[in-house]
Amino acid sequence: MPVTGTEMLITGADLVKAAAFIGAGISMGLGAIGPGVGEGMAAAKACEAIGRNPREAALLTRTMLVGQAVSESTGIYSLVISLLLLFVV
């Protein structure tokens, strides 16, 4: 039995949509790596700092959260771009 491709009907608009979906997946997928690692580092350093000086725990936690919120913004940009690709394109 010879191996053949299946019948597919690919139009220009379909191709654009397919590319947009793949782009959305890659945008969010790769965009999540950086913030994930970065926020993890921030939290690791906060744990270290609290371990050294537990009395400043409240201040350090707040600083950690602010730092994480800032480093998460690139992840949110990826999310926005993905949603734009999914629903606007």
Place this chain on the structure above:
Amino acid sequence: MFEIDPQSLVKMAAYTGGGLAIGFGAIGAALGEGYAAAQADMAISENPKMAGEITRNMLVGQAVAESAGIFALVVAILLLFFNVANPNLANAASLLGAGLCMGLGALGSGIGSGMPAAETCRAVARQPRLSNRLLTVMLIGSAVCQTPAILSMVISLMLIFLNYGDASAIKAAALLGAGLCMGFGGIGSGAGSGHPAGETCKGIARQPGAQSLLTTNMLIGAAVCQTPAIFAMVVSLMLMFVNFGDVPLNPTWAAFMGAALSTGLAAIGSGYGGGMVAGASCEGIARQPRAVGNVTTTMLVGQAVAQTPCIFGLLISFVLMFKMFPETAALSPSMALLSAGICMGFGAIGPGLGNGMTAEGAVRWIARNEEDTGLLMRIMLVGQAVSQSTAIYAMVISLVLIFVI
């Protein structure tokens, strides 16, 4: 549309698979052994009198670390000389998948099992007296690191030798996906479980009395950090053996590939992150053996949370495998499903690693400052939860791609 003679297609897939298997397998072995050899060199320059003893330990460590490479070699040779009775597309896919599975699985284990060998060489230079005990622990550690490679080998041998009796193009996608999933899933766990093994060897040199505590902790930590590899194996087995019934080819092939990529890639971050946590806990116990209870508890909590991204990956995989998709002739629905898998898979790598780092920091400082265990564990959980949020965004995008589009 082009047509290929099925015999040559299968041969092509088998050769490519064999090449990938031995290629990745040799890279893993080379990286692990190269790292160990570099550390051994440093150890010898620190304490030249112990050169013989260090070379001895290095040799035994290398012999065990290389077994992942030998697994890859065996699979590669089998692939090169394997004759298929009635060649078809599904055979070709399963052979290619088998090669990828073994190669990538051996990559992680090769890197991971270099770490205990390296740390043992350094430790022997510092504490020549403990050479024999270190050797034993190193061997146990590096044998534990081989588990993901063994799981990969089991899956790839199943892919090569079992007859699935179904030569459809869907089965081909499922079998290729099974190989990919287990292969990627083994990388993180294999490389990650090198951390606890290495830190245990280092820790025994520092605190010989804590040896049994350290060994137990190493085994627990390594076993838990191999959970993502087992998740990947579950997905692979489902792709291989579950009868999905009469499903349309066009979006379903992409759903299977997406399911495989989702769990497989997600397991990389969680596996490696879990290994970092386990490594830190072994270091901490060596520093302060009395803190063992708190350190082990925190390690388990940290690893459990670090596996969350992988569980998200598994969730997406199961949705992709078991949701029925209507048949379509267009390209975009299948690309949406594939993209959902890629999105979740890559999106889980970073948060998995980040969660591992966070728990690593917390565990390390709980060993140094045991009174504040509760506080540190709380901060660790909040930090991990926040750094997971990008994995959750990826999951949301995946779910949108699956259900809304």
Place this chain on the structure above:
Amino acid sequence: MNEIGRISQLIVPVGGYTFAFNLDVIVMTWIVIGVLLFFGFMATRHRNIVPGPIQVMGEIIVSQFYVLTRDALGDKLAKTYAPLVCALFMFLLMSNWIGVLPHLFEPTTDLNTPLSLGLMGFVLAHYAGIRAKGFKKYMKAYFEPVFFMMPLNIIGELAKVISISFRLFGNIMGGSIIIMVVSYLTYSVLLPPFLYAFFGFFIGTIQAFVFTMLTIVYIAVQVE
């Protein structure tokens, strides 16, 4: 394997729209609420200086969460929010544990439960923020660091609801799917009890705690 996604629904058409009520989830939620009410009743029935076992459990939970809230919010606000935080934790804990019993399942496997709890936390946090800082200062936070970042800041706030609720949902749902699949693969022998212990009790407790802590943290961030 077809039981994934099987939910009994009550569909009520109201003026052109249809409302679907997930009956199973509603029943499970009421079971959880009933158990908690019974626990609260038992814990406070005979209050003594020398407490009984149930009273001790209640006291530990309440005092622990009071301390947690006080650390994050300060004495004054803690008095307001600690009861809510404590109730949230106990509700989530019971919800995540209940799936261990046969024929029952976790209400948190339905996205609606965590999403509504997340929305509750979100509204509460912003209400607390407006009350503590005043409306003007509250609005000013959206224009940081520059004026045109406002849309992204709003999306960031909304994303918090998504992340907190999907985290709980993903973990509990993923756990129950893994248990189902492994039971299917091993014909329900040997492994499932350990998995129930791990996913039901261990992960369930951690995720309930994480959800509660994040709600406190979101309130604290808005109040600052």
Place this chain on the structure above:
Amino acid sequence: METVKQLQKKYGSMAMFIAIVLALALIMLGYKEMAKGLMLGSIFSVVNFVLMGESLQSRLGNPGRSGTMSFFSLMLARFGLMAVPLVVSIRYDQYHIVATIAGLFMVQAVILTDAAKRMMFSRQL
């Protein structure tokens, strides 16, 4: 480098001894192909172990000599050497392939059994 030589002798001879005993037992039971495959695999396993020791000794303890490339090419050469028994046993039916694969891991098995034995039977490990 006395200790390395001793270790190689110890594990190598133990692996060969076990392989011979197992092969004899298999021949007694009538599995001749398995016995031959096991012997073939074990011989190459021991040869690989000896070569590994040689390459390590030339790599380690000579700091300054850039031996990294030669170390890796030696590793690849060893892998190529280990491919020989596999190819032979696939090509010729008189060697059983599974037994050959088992034989290739003989040295590793001996090393790990030795470690496990030490871990179980001594109090201080």
